[in-house]
Amino acid sequence: MENDYVLSMEGISKQFPGVRALSNVKLNARKGTVHALMGENGAGKSTLMKCLIGIYTPDSGTITFKGEKLNITNTHYALSKGISMIHQELSPIPQMTVAENIYLGREPTTWYGLVDMRKMNRMASELLARLQIKIKPTAKMHELSIANIQLAEIAKAVSYNSDLIIMDEPTSAITEAEVEGLFTIIRSLKAQGCAIIYISHKMDEIFKITDEVTVFRDGQYMGTDATTDLTDTILIEKMVGRTLTDMFHKEMTDMGSVFLDVQNLSGKGFRNVSFQVKRGEILGVAGLMGAGRTELIEAVFGVTRSRGGAISINGKAIKINSPADAIRGGMALLTEDRKLTGLYLNASVRENMFIANINSYMLGPFIHFKKIEKDCERMRGLMRIKTPSLMEIIRNLSGGNQQKVLISRWLLTEPDLLILDEPTRGIDVGAKSEIYRLMTEFVRSGKAIIMISSELPEVLGMSDRIMVMHEGDKVGELSRGEATQEKILQMATGMSLTA
Amino acid sequence: MEKTGTITADKAEKRQRMSHHISGVFNKYGIFLIFAVMIVVASFLSPAFLRPINVINIVRQMSIVGLIALGVTGIIVSAGIDLSSGSVVGLTAVVAASLAQSPDNSAAFYPGLHLPLVAPVVAACLVGALVGLINGSLVAKARIPPFIATLGTYTAIRGAANLYTSGRPISDLTDEYDFIGQGDVFGFPVPILILGVMAGVTHILYAHTKFGKYIYAIGGNEQAARVSGINASRYKLLIYVYASFLAGLAGLVVSSRIGSGQPGLGVGYELDAIAAAVIGGTSLSAGGIGTVAGTIVGALIIGVLNNTLDLMNVSAFWQQIVKGCIIVGAVIIDQLKNRGGK
Numbered sequence: 073m074e075n076d077y078v079l080s081m082e083g084i085s086k087q088f089p090g091v092r093a094l095s096n097v098k099l100n101a102r103k104g105t106v107h108a109l110m111g112e113n114g115a116g117k118s119t120l121m122k123c124l125i126g127i128y129t130p131d132s133g134t135i136t137f138k139g140e141k142l143n144i145t146n147t148h149y150a151l152s153k154g155i156s157m158i159h160q161e162l163s164p165i166p167q168m169t170v171a172e173n174i175y176l177g178r179e180p181t182t183w184y185g186l187v188d189m190r191k192m193n194r195m196a197s198e199l200l201a202r203l204q205i206k207i208k209p210t211a212k213m214h215e216l217s218i219a220n221i222q223l224a225e226i227a228k229a230v231s232y233n234s235d236l237i238i239m240d241e242p243t244s245a246i247t248e249a250e251v252e253g254l255f256t257i258i259r260s261l262k263a264q265g266c267a268i269i270y271i272s273h274k275m276d277e278i279f280k281i282t283d284e285v286t287v288f289r290d291g292q293y294m295g296t297d298a299t300t301d302l303t304d305t306i307l308i309e310k311m312v313g314r315t316l317t318d319m320f321h322k323e324m325t326d327m328g329s330v331f332l333d334v335q336n337l338s339g340k341g342f343r344n345v346s347f348q349v350k351r352g353e354i355l356g357v358a359g360l361m362g363a364g365r366t367e368l369i370e371a372v373f374g375v376t377r378s379r380g381g382a383i384s385i386n387g388k389a390i391k392i393n394s395p396a397d398a399i400r401g402g403m404a405l406l407t408e409d410r411k412l413t414g415l416y417l418n419a420s421v422r423e424n425m426f427i428a429n430i431n432s433y434m435l436g437p438f439i440h441f442k443k444i445e446k447d448c449e450r451m452r453g454l455m456r457i458k459t460p461s462l463m464e465i466i467r468n469l470s471g472g473n474q475q476k477v478l479i480s481r482w483l484l485t486e487p488d489l490l491i492l493d494e495p496t497r498g499i500d501v502g503a504k505s506e507i508y509r510l511m512t513e514f515v516r517s518g519k520a521i522i523m524i525s526s527e528l529p530e531v532l533g534m535s536d537r538i539m540v541m542h543e544g545d546k547v548g549e550l551s552r553g554e555a556t557q558e559k560i561l562q563m564a565t566g567m568s569l570t571a
Numbered sequence: 572m573e574k575t576g577t578i579t580a581d582k583a584e585k586r587q588r589m590s591h592h593i594s595g596v597f598n599k600y601g602i603f604l605i606f607a608v609m610i611v612v613a614s615f616l617s618p619a620f621l622r623p624i625n626v627i628n629i630v631r632q633m634s635i636v637g638l639i640a641l642g643v644t645g646i647i648v649s650a651g652i653d654l655s656s657g658s659v660v661g662l663t664a665v666v667a668a669s670l671a672q673s674p675d676n677s678a679a680f681y682p683g684l685h686l687p688l689v690a691p692v693v694a695a696c697l698v699g700a701l702v703g704l705i706n707g708s709l710v711a712k713a714r715i716p717p718f719i720a721t722l723g724t725y726t727a728i729r730g731a732a733n734l735y736t737s738g739r740p741i742s743d744l745t746d747e748y749d750f751i752g753q754g755d756v757f758g759f760p761v762p763i764l765i766l767g768v769m770a771g772v773t774h775i776l777y778a779h780t781k782f783g784k785y786i787y788a789i790g791g792n793e794q795a796a797r798v799s800g801i802n803a804s805r806y807k808l809l810i811y812v813y814a815s816f817l818a819g820l821a822g823l824v825v826s827s828r829i830g831s832g833q834p835g836l837g838v839g840y841e842l843d844a845i846a847a848a849v850i851g852g853t854s855l856s857a858g859g860i861g862t863v864a865g866t867i868v869g870a871l872i873i874g875v876l877n878n879t880l881d882l883m884n885v886s887a888f889w890q891q892i893v894k895g896c897i898i899v900g901a902v903i904i905d906q907l908k909n910r911g912g913k
Binding site: 125127146147148151152157159164165166167168172176177178179181185186187189 | 859860
């Protein structure tokens with residue numbers, strides 16, 4: 073049996089100050105298969121992978137790779153042994169080109185020792201063509217969209233010709249169409265005998281592409297099964313340790329009057345868009361990357377300038393020139409990229425929570441910390457935020473809990489309209505379900521939500537109405553009843569509905 | 572379906588790239604345009620400006636700070652900083668001078684010592700590199716913030732220079748030694764030739780070798796560089812060694828130019844060098860940005876500015892004020908560029 077495994081990690085433990093991240097876990101992956109590693113955020117998946125790639129050194133346990141016992145102490149060593157990784161949430165080097173990023177650390181050189189840029193660009197362009205990724209190798213990384221950056225990272229991991237590729241949330245930023253492209257790449261890697269460890273929170277991907285699933289919970293090994301022996305209910309139960317009966321907690325609420333009315337708004341990345349949101353309603357906004365969804369919402373919120381058009385709130389025309397105007401009008405925006413535009417990573421949970429609402433905590437020139445403490449404690453309970461204390465630095469929280477803190481921030485401002493841009497990206501199932509529950513509770517009290525999401529199950533599960541965008545245009549609206557995954561995709565890719 | 576997805580992404584990207592392109596032209600060539608405008612304006616303000624002797628003078632004056640700035644550029648590109656280079660100039664100046672005194676000088680530092688010219692040259696470079704090794708070890712191995720580490724060596728190395736000579740200058744240097752700072756080859760002052768050669772070498776080092784690529788990668792995103800298998804601390808250490816080696820070379824040139832090794836030489840040069848790099852487009856706010864050509868132009872801009880103000884009889888005090896404004900102006904441009912890039 074042993075020989076069957078290309079990778080065998082046994083008895084791995086890793087302790088961080090105050091946390092036992094991994095206790096005696098194992099992971100065995102077979103040659104030419106895709107092995108899913110599942111678990112909620114904080115279950116220890118990324119920690120184990122970092123042990124494998126040499127970013128962390130495990131406290132105990134053995135790693136056997138291709139029959140050889142390895143003591144992996146740095147990334148360079150792991151790469152040289154044939155283990156490469158697509159890192160989640162790891163931005164590349166922005167000022168360098170795609171080719172330079174791909175071949176970073178192993179640049180081809182000329183016979184007199186200088187880096188051979190021409191050869192490097194040619195290698196990159198052949199690699200990208202082989203993977204059917206349409207990116208110019210000479211483009212600077214910071215000029216690319218998030219989706220293309222992720223595709224470039226995938227190309228980089230593949231380029232090592234490794235025997236094992238770790239893919240940590242490789243699809244978190246790419247669209248359904250590009251996921252298909254990735255799966256084609258994965259299938260051909262499999263055929264070449266490469267083993268893949270696949271980490272994702274997206275259930276449909278797990279069932280579509282993986283052969284085996286190993287589940288971790290709270291740093292413990294919960295078991296390994298063939299994917300065909302599992303259903304998503306069983307899998308989720310293994311991960312969270314309880315049954316999640318209804319993922320989406322969707323309730324039909326009574327719609328009230330129109331809260332936000334946007335007419336013929338244009339701006340950078342979108343044209344002539346009109347839509348309404350009613351009180352008690354969740355409006356889903358679907359579309360591919362680059363469809364102009366985020367741009368539209370940022371213009372409505374006053375982050376960027378809009379041209380023409382009219383916005384009214386509660387039937388009254390309003391001019392929105394800055395986010396402050398939007399907040400005064402009763403809106404709140406949860407941005408797409410938590411790290412970039414949301415979190416103060418080195419500040420405490422409490423600071424992150426009250427910062428947008430500081431004006432209501434002033435006693436003359438002083439901050440009323442008692443009141444803040446009370447409100448934040450209330451939010452912590454309501455949102456079920458897992459943190460040792462409110463004074464914990466937010467960097468140390470898991471992604472799901474960070475997101476909950478950000479939602480708390482905006483709930484404290486008591487908005488009438490909550491705009492959520494990719495609210496569950498990179499968050500585990502348990503936390504996702506909690507966020508859906510909160511959304512339902514929020515609209516039940518007569519408030520409105522606009523949710524931009526690239527995850528179709530979430531759009532379909534939560535929205536009362538779905539607006540679809542394509543290349544900056546609104547191509548249509550679907551009611552909850554008539555919306556299906558196929559219809560949305562057809563509209564989002566610009567195909568006619570009759571097709 | 573697959574196809575459409577890629578096309579959509581392509582279009583959005585193209586739009587983005589267009590706006591990048593427009594700001595990109597200024598980003599890329601802005602500093603050269605400003606330099607060209609300055610030369611035109613200066614030649615109108617003072618007819619003496621474009622006379623060959625004046626031009627050579629400007630370049631000779633900036634050659635010392637220019638040498639230092641070449642290395643400082645690499646350090647700032649790696650997201651570091653070096654405050655010690657001025658002190659390195661002082662130390663290497665006295666060490667080199669002490670090995671280059673006339674053998675018949677009875678009051679020499681090492682009486683009766685007569686070494687070939689190569690000895691003080693190698694000594695200056697080695698002492699410089701050694702200080703760089705200390706800086707680099709503090710930054711890359713002991714993980715002390717570069718500002719603090721080099722603030723420490725800035726102070727300590729100046730002390731070492733004073734200690735070496737007991738605070739006295741070392742004069743009466745050999746003619747060959749003086750040639751380095753004062754001589755001409757085919758009408759070109761030697762310091763300019765040294766700067767030219769080192770600028771070429773440094774350009775190749777930064778732009779065309781693995782070492783250079785890694786410095787940019789580390790400055791752009793150190794973690795990403797590490798997981799690509801790059802030994803980041805090794806290359807960080809090496810860039811400090813190289814920069815201090817260049818500062819050592821500058822110490823050699825400056826002591827030869829004034830014919831005397833003085834422990835107080837080079838005071839404030841570290842800031843002039845940083846200013847040259849920053850004016851030349853090296854970004855202090857984001858690592859991974861900066862070029863040799865930009866830095867040379869940055870140093871020339873400071874040189875032209877000083878020279879023009881000199882020719883116009885503007886007082887040295889006003890010159891300092893103008894220089895300060897230029898530095899801040901350069902950083903403002905840098906930030907505008909970064910905003911455009913986001």
